[in-house]
Amino acid sequence: MKESVIELDNKKVLSDLTKIIPKENIKTNEPMSKHTTFKTGGNADFYVILDKEYQVEKLVRYSIENNLKLYIIGNGSNLLVSDEGIRGIVAKITFEDVLFEEDKEKTLVTVGAGCKVMALAQLLKKKEITGFEELSGFPGTIGGANYMNAGAYGREMKDVIIETKAYNKETGKIEILKNEEQELEYRSSIFKNKKYVILEIKLRLKKGKKEDIEKKMNEYLLQRKEKQPLEYPSAGSTFKRGEGFITAKLIDECGLKGYQIGGAQISEKHAGFIINKENATTKDILDLIEYTKKKVFEKFGVQIEEEVEII
Numbered sequence: 001m002k003e004s005v006i007e008l009d010n011k012k013v014l015s016d017l018t019k020i021i022p023k024e025n026i027k028t029n030e031p032m033s034k035h036t037t038f039k040t041g042g043n044a045d046f047y048v049i050l051d052k053e054y055q056v057e058k059l060v061r062y063s064i065e066n067n068l069k070l071y072i073i074g075n076g077s078n079l080l081v082s083d084e085g086i087r088g089i090v091a092k093i094t095f096e097d098v099l100f101e102e103d104k105e106k107t108l109v110t111v112g113a114g115c116k117v118m119a120l121a122q123l124l125k126k127k128e129i130t131g132f133e134e135l136s137g138f139p140g141t142i143g144g145a146n147y148m149n150a151g152a153y154g155r156e157m158k159d160v161i162i163e164t165k166a167y168n169k170e171t172g173k174i175e176i177l178k179n180e181e182q183e184l185e186y187r188s189s190i191f192k193n194k195k196y197v198i199l200e201i202k203l204r205l206k207k208g209k210k211e212d213i214e215k216k217m218n219e220y221l222l223q224r225k226e227k228q229p230l231e232y233p234s235a236g237s238t239f240k241r242g243e244g245f246i247t248a249k250l251i252d253e254c255g256l257k258g259y260q261i262g263g264a265q266i267s268e269k270h271a272g273f274i275i276n277k278e279n280a281t282t283k284d285i286l287d288l289i290e291y292t293k294k295k296v297f298e299k300f301g302v303q304i305e306e307e308v309e310i311i
Contacts, residue, residue, distance in 0.1 A: 010045065013068070017048060017089075020058045025049035032086065036076035037139055038308075039233040040282040042085025044071075051094045051114075056197050059091055060169050071311060072197050074141030075116060078148060078235050080310045083282045093143055093197075098123060102207070108162065109203045113143030117150075125217065130208025131160060133216040137224050139236065143198040147191045148307075149184045153220055158184035160203045166196035174199070187240055187307055229267040232275035235308045238289065239272055247296075247304050248272030254295045261288040286310070 017026050026048050032041030063070035069088030096115035101108040107129050121136030134155035149157050164177050183190040239247045251271040258268045263280030267273040296304050
């Protein structure tokens with residue numbers, strides 16, 4: 001049987017990728033539902049694991065030279081992927097080395113972008129380093145947390161970041177961006193313009209006591225369990241905080257808690273969360289997002305904005 005042009009092209013891409021990335025780190029036609037915390041999304045043409053920094057540079061150059069779409073992800077904790085999947089390459093960064101520099105005044109922690117925030121928080125607790133407890137429940141990677149300036153309980157990544165090492169796709173060079181150069185605002189940063197790939201983050205923290213750190217982390221975990229629907233797949237808070245209003249409160253006052261489209265539901269526990277209640281599709285979630293935005297605008301005359309990134 002004669003092969004299609006697409007199949008032949010994909011065979012060539014696969015062959016090319018094996019020259020950049022170990023074959024065992026490459027998957028074809030890979031369901032993105034396996035790689036997002038929403039547990040939805042169609043197949044990616046190629047899904048690759050990048051466990052070395054140099055692979056980022058080589059893969060970015062290859063994708064540009066061959067006009068291939070390239071999506072860099074961390075833990076998929078803030079992504080909503082189309083049911084039709086992704087044409088091109090999805091690359092997950094997993095390098096996660098952690099280095100410590102300590103003196104009497106401060107502790108500097110340099111972390112590979114692929115390090116999971118929860119794992120980092122546990123390591124910091126073990127090392128008796130404080131200042132990161134509020135962020136310890138973020139389900140993504142430190143690179144993803146930097147990318148979106150993640151925050152919780154009054155603390156954001158911008159409060160602890162000193163600088164970030166990133167690969168500039170336009171110049172082909174690695175740059176060090178200081179905190180003030182990163183445009184770190186509420187759930188946003190300069191990295192959202194897709195010009196850079198985050199490689200490494202340096203944090204400023206300080207010495208503490210293990211029992212105090214553990215107590216704070218446990219308190220925040222208890223609050224999350226009590227207030228958030230952690231038992232269901234989601235991308236955390238679905239909507240951004242409003243200017244002068246609490247988005248979840250408006251959704252609640254629209255009587256939308258528990259409202260469901262297909263398998264997607266506005267959580268009965270927290271109106272700011274849309275959850276994958278029962279085998280939801282991405283379309284179910286998107287339809288519910290749009291319905292919620294419409295109802296809030298009709299009742300209160302304000303536009304609410306989703307926090308999740310849609311591919």
